[in-house]
Amino acid sequence: MSNSPTTLFDKVWDSHVVRKIEDGPDVFFIDRHFIHEVTSPVAFLGLEQRGIGVMYPERTFATADHNTPTINQHLPVEDPLSANQLQQLATNSAKYGISHWGLGDPKNGIVHVVGPENGITLPGFTIVCGDSHTSTHGAFGAIAFGIGTSEVEMVLSSQCIMQPKPKKMRINVNGQLGKGVTPKDVALYIISKLTTSGATGYFVEYAGDVFENMSMEGRMTVCNLSIEMGARGGMIAPDQTTFDYIQGRPLAPKGADWDTQLAYWKTLKTDAGASFDEEINFNASDIEPMITYGTNPGMGMGISKHIPKAADVEGGVATYEKSLDYMGFAENDSMIGKKVDYVFIGSCTNGRIEDFRAFASIVKGHKKADHVTAWVVPGSHIVEAQIKEEGILDILTEAGFVLRQPGCSACLAMNDDKIPAGKYAVSTSNRNFEGRQGPGSRTLLASPLVAAAAAITGVVTDPREFL
Amino acid sequence: MAYDSFSVLKSSAVPMPIENVDTDQIIPARFLKATERKGFGDNLFRDWRYDKNDQPKQDFVLNNPTYSGKILVGGKNFGSGSSREHAAWAIYDYGFRCVVSSFFADIFRGNAINVGILPVQVSPEFLHEIFTAIEKDPKTELVVDLPAQTITISATGASESFAINGYKKHNLLNGFDDIDYLQAMKSEIADFASKR
Numbered sequence: 001m002s003n004s005p006t007t008l009f010d011k012v013w014d015s016h017v018v019r020k021i022e023d024g025p026d027v028f029f030i031d032r033h034f035i036h037e038v039t040s041p042v043a044f045l046g047l048e049q050r051g052i053g054v055m056y057p058e059r060t061f062a063t064a065d066h067n068t069p070t071i072n073q074h075l076p077v078e079d080p081l082s083a084n085q086l087q088q089l090a091t092n093s094a095k096y097g098i099s100h101w102g103l104g105d106p107k108n109g110i111v112h113v114v115g116p117e118n119g120i121t122l123p124g125f126t127i128v129c130g131d132s133h134t135s136t137h138g139a140f141g142a143i144a145f146g147i148g149t150s151e152v153e154m155v156l157s158s159q160c161i162m163q164p165k166p167k168k169m170r171i172n173v174n175g176q177l178g179k180g181v182t183p184k185d186v187a188l189y190i191i192s193k194l195t196t197s198g199a200t201g202y203f204v205e206y207a208g209d210v211f212e213n214m215s216m217e218g219r220m221t222v223c224n225l226s227i228e229m230g231a232r233g234g235m236i237a238p239d240q241t242t243f244d245y246i247q248g249r250p251l252a253p254k255g256a257d258w259d260t261q262l263a264y265w266k267t268l269k270t271d272a273g274a275s276f277d278e279e280i281n282f283n284a285s286d287i288e289p290m291i292t293y294g295t296n297p298g299m300g301m302g303i304s305k306h307i308p309k310a311a312d313v314e315g316g317v318a319t320y321e322k323s324l325d326y327m328g329f330a331e332n333d334s335m336i337g338k339k340v341d342y343v344f345i346g347s348c349t350n351g352r353i354e355d356f357r358a359f360a361s362i363v364k365g366h367k368k369a370d371h372v373t374a375w376v377v378p379g380s381h382i383v384e385a386q387i388k389e390e391g392i393l394d395i396l397t398e399a400g401f402v403l404r405q406p407g408c409s410a411c412l413a414m415n416d417d418k419i420p421a422g423k424y425a426v427s428t429s430n431r432n433f434e435g436r437q438g439p440g441s442r443t444l445l446a447s448p449l450v451a452a453a454a455a456i457t458g459v460v461t462d463p464r465e466f467l
Numbered sequence: 468m469a470y471d472s473f474s475v476l477k478s479s480a481v482p483m484p485i486e487n488v489d490t491d492q493i494i495p496a497r498f499l500k501a502t503e504r505k506g507f508g509d510n511l512f513r514d515w516r517y518d519k520n521d522q523p524k525q526d527f528v529l530n531n532p533t534y535s536g537k538i539l540v541g542g543k544n545f546g547s548g549s550s551r552e553h554a555a556w557a558i559y560d561y562g563f564r565c566v567v568s569s570f571f572a573d574i575f576r577g578n579a580i581n582v583g584i585l586p587v588q589v590s591p592e593f594l595h596e597i598f599t600a601i602e603k604d605p606k607t608e609l610v611v612d613l614p615a616q617t618i619t620i621s622a623t624g625a626s627e628s629f630a631i632n633g634y635k636k637h638n639l640l641n642g643f644d645d646i647d648y649l650q651a652m653k654s655e656i657a658d659f660a661s662k663r
């Protein structure tokens with residue numbers, strides 16, 4: 001072992017390299033693998049065509065989330081293609097001895113919500129899934145990132161993938177966050193500064209007192225969005241907040257094993273003097289509640305600002321104009337007061353209990369605007385139960401909202417939760433790409449607070465008016 | 468052996484000078500419901516290619532008979548967003564074997580190589596030269612030489628080299644894939660796993 005100062009990322013990465021290939025990638029060992037119904041079927045098919053099996057089925061966990069309905073989950077899934085994918089996930093999991101939380105299972109939910117809440121996600125682990133928002137799990141000090149289906153097949157068959165080691169970036173945010181500024185806003189702010197490709201080729205460590213003071217739910221929101229600035233993943237050093245969150249979860253270590261693991265976890269931090277390829281600093285006080293106005297997550301701004309002019313942003317003018325044209329917006333427009341047709345709160349970005357607490361804190365005592373259709377979708381059954389136990393459901397119902405059942409829902413609109421063409425949705429999800437929430441849909445990404453303010457006023461509204 | 472091998476590709480190219488082409492555009496989520504890897508090419512760039520009545524949009528480059536070829540040339544940050552390998556499958560299934568851009572998103576780049584598409588990253592200046600050459604002559608030929616790691620505009624002779632690691636280059640040249648490699652080292656992996 002080297003005594004030179006080492007980053008958190010290097011500590012975790014280097015301890016998982018099975019073999020270094022000269023002029024090639026590392027053979028990289030994976031501790032935990034999540035699979036879902038959409039990106040796994042072809043991987044299982046590949047195993048069958050090659051006549052090979054699953055090397056460590058106990059290291060893979062299956063949950064159905066991407067195309068599942070968010071109402072009437074007790075009934076058969078109507079769409080035959082979705083039903084087939086769900087069936088394949090169940091069949092493949094049973095065949096290879098993989099734990100499977102299908103539709104209706106009390107542990108079912110969005111993969112990046114159920115992994116942490118069941119204690120599957122732990123510090124120092126390497127975690128992959130055929131889903132780019134796997135970066136979420138970095139909140140625990142794990143190296144976690146999304147992979148393609150070929151790599152899903154690699155992990156199933158050999159528990160390894162071939163991965164070149166990314167460069168390292170540290171993003172420091174220090175200071176006091178203002179009123180109404182949530183972890184989502186911190187992430188959207190960073191992405192708006194770095195652009196959607198600013199961290200491509202890097203793995204990010206988030207550091208500074210803003211993250212140290214953040215809850216695990218907040219850290220997950222931030223790490224979740226790492227991919228939206230191009231980074232493969234982002235991570236935060238584990239601390240007492242992390243350990244307190246993990247302890248007692250169903251699959252977390254227990255007894256003597258807990259003590260051993262905990263001692264190791266406490267070593268997982270970047271040493272003083274360790275170097276990064278890139279280091280960026282932001283001040284917390286510069287961050288406002290954020291909203292996006294374009295068709296990638298980098299096109300975001302403080303909610304009180306005006307849409308920038310093409311000449312003032314990085315990138316080509318034609319691409320920028322195409323984007324504003326799609327959204328039906330113009331340079332220099334204010335976002336405040338723009339009409340909102342739909343509000344979506346949920347997703348692996350903002351579908352955890354804290355997000356619903358935040359949403360409820362604003363809608364309490366108000367009524368949903370009549371013309372707004374709102375989809376309130378918990379990230380898992382456990383979150384759904386918490387919403388009920390904490391009395392949040394009563395607040396939502398009183399304000400005219402209906403709580404749906406867990407799943408990815410309108411974030412990628414693979415199920416029936418599609419925003420119609422031309423309509424505007426304030427969404428707490430992660431992507432505002434053209435048609436992401438349904439063909440022709442127009443997405444404004446924002447925090448649960450901004451979503452709540454939009455839901456009760458029917459227009460884009462600064463949530464600080466209600467705080 | 469998972470795909471065709473790749474050596475030297477000579478072809479005209481389809482220009483798409485748009486930045487940040489994300490994988491939701493390459494293949495929208497509602498077309499990810501297959502459980503086999505076939506037919507994705509039909510829905511490549513679905514919502515840019517067809518209107519809401521499923522009629523081809525005449526102003527989209529894939530519907531313009533002037534442009535064709537096995538090489539797709541995209542703007543900066545091609546393939547951002549979702550990790551869906553279906554995006555690479557759709558590009559391959561449509562008939563492209565190479566994507567050229569000045570910058571690729573990480574996951575897409577890896578997925579492309581894993582399914583046998585060569586991602587060629589060139590300088591912004593050379594990308595501009597390629598777009599200009601295609602504008603001048605839509606049938607202009609590009610030569611992508613993997614052994615030499617160069618891309619050349621035949622008409623002008625302008626050429627640039629591109630990077631690819633030796634391991635992946637060897638795989639592409641021979642049509643090998645990572646699973647072949649990993650299967651051959653399973654005992655080493657088992658030893659590693661037993662110590663964790």
